[in-house]
Amino acid sequence: xxxxxxxxxxxxxxxxxxxxxxxxxxxxxxxxxxxxxxxxxxxxxxxxxxxxxxxxxxxxxxxxxxxxxxxxxxxxxxxxxxxxxxxxxxxxxxxxxxxxxxxxxxxxxxxxxxxxxxxxxxxxxxxxxxxxxxxxxxxxxxxxxxxxxxxxxxxxxxxxxxxxxxxxxxxxxxxxxxxxxxxxxxxxxxxxxxxxxxxxxxxxxxxxxxxxxxxxxxxxxxxxxxxxxxxxxxxxxxxxxxxxxxxxxxxxxxxxxxxxxxxxxxxxxxxxxxxxxxxxxxxxxxxxxxxxxxxxxxxxxxxxxxxxxxxxxxxxxxxxxxxxxxxxxxxxxxxxxxxxxxxxxxxxxxxxxxxxxxxxxxxxxxxxxxxxxxxxxxxxxxxxxxxxxxxxxxxxxxxxxxxxxxxxxxxxxxxxxxxxxxxxxxxxxxxxx
Amino acid sequence: xxxxxxxxxxxxxxxxxxxxxxxxxxxxxxxxxxxxxxxxxxxxxxxxxxxxxxxxxxxxxxxxxxxxxxxxxxxxxxxxxxxxxxxxxxxxxxxxxxxxxxxxxxxxxxxxxxxxxxxxxxxxxxxxxxxxxxxxxxxxxxxxxxxxxxxxxxxxxxxxxxxxxxxxxxxxxxxxxxxxxxxxxxxxxxxxxxxxxxxxxxxxxxxxxxxxxxxxxxxxxxxxxxxxxxxxxxxxxxxxxxxxxxxxxxxxxxxxxxxxxxxxxxxxxxxxxxxxxxxxxxxxxxxxxxxxxxxxxxxxxxxxxxxxxxxxxxxxxxxxxxxxxxxxxxxxxxxxxxxxxxxxxxxxxxxxxxxxxxxxxxxxxxxxxxxxxxxxxxxxxxxxxxxxxxxxxxxxxxxxxxxxxxxxxxxxxxxxxxxxxxxxxxxxxxxxx
Numbered sequence: 001x002x003x004x005x006x007x008x009x010x011x012x013x014x015x016x017x018x019x020x021x022x023x024x025x026x027x028x029x030x031x032x033x034x035x036x037x038x039x040x041x042x043x044x045x046x047x048x049x050x051x052x053x054x055x056x057x058x059x060x061x062x063x064x065x066x067x068x069x070x071x072x073x074x075x076x077x078x079x080x081x082x083x084x085x086x087x088x089x090x091x092x093x094x095x096x097x098x099x100x101x102x103x104x105x106x107x108x109x110x111x112x113x114x115x116x117x118x119x120x121x122x123x124x125x126x127x128x129x130x131x132x133x134x135x136x137x138x139x140x141x142x143x144x145x146x147x148x149x150x151x152x153x154x155x156x157x158x159x160x161x162x163x164x165x166x167x168x169x170x171x172x173x174x175x176x177x178x179x180x181x182x183x184x185x186x187x188x189x190x191x192x193x194x195x196x197x198x199x200x201x202x203x204x205x206x207x208x209x210x211x212x213x214x215x216x217x218x219x220x221x222x223x224x225x226x227x228x229x230x231x232x233x234x235x236x237x238x239x240x241x242x243x244x245x246x247x248x249x250x251x252x253x254x255x256x257x258x259x260x261x262x263x264x265x266x267x268x269x270x271x272x273x274x275x276x277x278x279x280x281x282x283x284x285x286x287x288x289x290x291x292x293x294x295x296x297x298x299x300x301x302x303x304x305x306x307x308x309x310x311x312x313x314x315x316x317x318x319x320x321x322x323x324x325x326x327x328x329x330x331x332x333x334x335x336x337x338x339x340x341x342x343x344x345x346x347x348x349x350x351x352x353x354x355x356x357x358x359x360x361x362x363x364x365x366x367x368x369x370x371x372x373x374x375x376x377x378x379x380x381x382x383x384x385x386x387x388x389x390x391x392x393x394x395x396x397x398x399x400x401x402x403x404x405x406x407x408x409x410x411x412x413x414x415x416x417x418x419x420x421x422x423x424x425x426x427x428x429x430x431x432x433x
Numbered sequence: 434x435x436x437x438x439x440x441x442x443x444x445x446x447x448x449x450x451x452x453x454x455x456x457x458x459x460x461x462x463x464x465x466x467x468x469x470x471x472x473x474x475x476x477x478x479x480x481x482x483x484x485x486x487x488x489x490x491x492x493x494x495x496x497x498x499x500x501x502x503x504x505x506x507x508x509x510x511x512x513x514x515x516x517x518x519x520x521x522x523x524x525x526x527x528x529x530x531x532x533x534x535x536x537x538x539x540x541x542x543x544x545x546x547x548x549x550x551x552x553x554x555x556x557x558x559x560x561x562x563x564x565x566x567x568x569x570x571x572x573x574x575x576x577x578x579x580x581x582x583x584x585x586x587x588x589x590x591x592x593x594x595x596x597x598x599x600x601x602x603x604x605x606x607x608x609x610x611x612x613x614x615x616x617x618x619x620x621x622x623x624x625x626x627x628x629x630x631x632x633x634x635x636x637x638x639x640x641x642x643x644x645x646x647x648x649x650x651x652x653x654x655x656x657x658x659x660x661x662x663x664x665x666x667x668x669x670x671x672x673x674x675x676x677x678x679x680x681x682x683x684x685x686x687x688x689x690x691x692x693x694x695x696x697x698x699x700x701x702x703x704x705x706x707x708x709x710x711x712x713x714x715x716x717x718x719x720x721x722x723x724x725x726x727x728x729x730x731x732x733x734x735x736x737x738x739x740x741x742x743x744x745x746x747x748x749x750x751x752x753x754x755x756x757x758x759x760x761x762x763x764x765x766x767x768x769x770x771x772x773x774x775x776x777x778x779x780x781x782x783x784x785x786x787x788x789x790x791x792x793x794x795x796x797x798x799x800x801x802x803x804x805x806x807x808x809x810x811x812x813x814x815x816x817x818x819x820x821x822x823x824x825x826x827x828x829x830x831x832x833x834x835x836x837x838x839x840x841x842x843x844x845x846x847x848x849x850x851x852x853x854x855x856x857x858x859x860x861x862x863x864x865x866x
Contacts, residue, residue, distance in 0.1 A: 087837055118773075120807065204808045290848055388773070388806075391779070391790055404792070413724070417788040
């Protein structure tokens, strides 16, 4: 159950109540720097050594072969293939709708400004290993990359001690059209895609979840000119529940988040203390059978229930917290949409669990945590492209706009900027004569 | 003139030819960290001390008063006001066209996914002081912030030794609707907006150009949960010119970039050595009268002319360089659009100088440098907002989608994720009975 219950906090307490547990990044940074240096100087052989060290497996080849991929097909059940196919179709449908049309605006006679979305050429996807084989994250990253039109999609994931990547990850990757797959995990995977090695190509942007080392490595990749999807932290869920919620469902949703990791955070904001009691009772019932019970218990210790009677104040708290996932567990959930300013992904109503969006409804599950939803959004098709601007100016266009540019440039003391217009205007004047 | 001329480089040389000069960031980082710590512990009084140290002016109040703003109106010429007004109208026209409509997609019966653009609540704009009063950058950042719908727009700019910000900056800021203006410059300005002080409000994202300390401070602000527009470096221009270019115009454009700073870089990619000679001749003529001649000369020393006969190879080079600004100095410029993959902003044709986009045509001039256009775009309306996803699922919706979610969750060993669906399906079954 959630033991930390705060009833009617003052607004001045919101800031401290919404702070996430801090971790010390210093030691991480030194390790990550060392790994980058190792990969920079020794390339593939560093990757093979680091994989032996961290994944207990000495590889001969880093790249997954087409034979390995073909073999995995038999190891994934038809039921799972069908489910992944359904999810993929939904994710494609929602992400295809996000493709931006080019914009072309005539600013004045002879001045045309355009904006065109162009895919990032080479992107890298990181899929962690560990207890949960996250093939769902392959869908969430590869599908929008393909829709955006990325030319090269590189996927790295750590092998198990037998030198294999989970069959469902490989099967999903080939289904989506990932270009190449490598058996590398951790910070060394991010380093390999940032620097390029004999085997692993260098990419322009890296995506995907991971532990603290992977997160630190993604930030460190900036030093090598490689962008990242977003700053990452432990996953989190905030549920807003009023008297029309179903406590059994709320408890199940909170537990689905809590099982992610002991560092996950779940927050229940309720309009009444009775709701917290009812949800806690349900948590006690449901948690007992969970395979990941001890993880969920750990996460619940970081978690809070906050009772706020006033709706306005509740949403001020929610927006200050800026949750990664936000469930509105009420019957009239759509009435609350206008109140939501800061969140990664929002789930409306009693029949809309977070796990729908985690897997199969169509929205993306790579989302900003740790309050970053105040300034970042989750991964979408735009994350895999850039909006480049173009302008086209005719003789008539520069003749009309020229004086404005010259006045502004000279007022900023940038004479050569003004001259670039003047040489053209003078040339046009002499043409007229 | 550009002395460094490379004729027909091999493709294998592209990488080294496109590398920008590296600077050592270590000392910067230590200074920036110290400034953040000072502002964190002493707030406004630290800002006043640091302003005295760096800007040689002891302030009493950090905030610009409405009287000061009113007074500036008389100090800006009507001609400049008119020019700024024209530019603002064009920038508004192009950026208003960038506003994203909400997306709502019915994925299946009872499953609806939506995406809605919501403005970042509080944004900070940094405008450097120094030799060029960059009121144009106020337009480029405040106009899209207003169009996006940001609630609070904070502007920081260093005062001169009399404690004043340039009148044209203040006038433009009030014209655009900036919420509050503070007399703080350098890394301490970024620190104040990232941490919040007694006077300066904390923001969610910082924007704007600046020297290396400002750039390092913007990256450091990430440690405090504050996002930045993009990683920044010295400004740069690449001109592609063929035999249909006008060498006089190309020279003027290269010089307009070169006058920015000695660390600016200009690159001329020409289809023929004769073009380089003609442009160099024009540079010699035009540079002699420039007030910022010594700066331009410095920048030209970092610069290169690259002669590549083959068009395909030329654009491979250009895309590998990934310029901030790209001018296509040819008569049939629009024919080249499809070849451009990596660039911040593109200027098409002989009558389209970079300075048009720097000031007044409507496109934004806050653009990715240092090769970052491979993964980042320039500032646009999206930079001031986030695309939040929403989903709404009915009883029917979860009944149809449930099995897919359960299969996937169980295959990822996340039982509580599956349970969040199962409790709902069981509840619906019992409703039916």
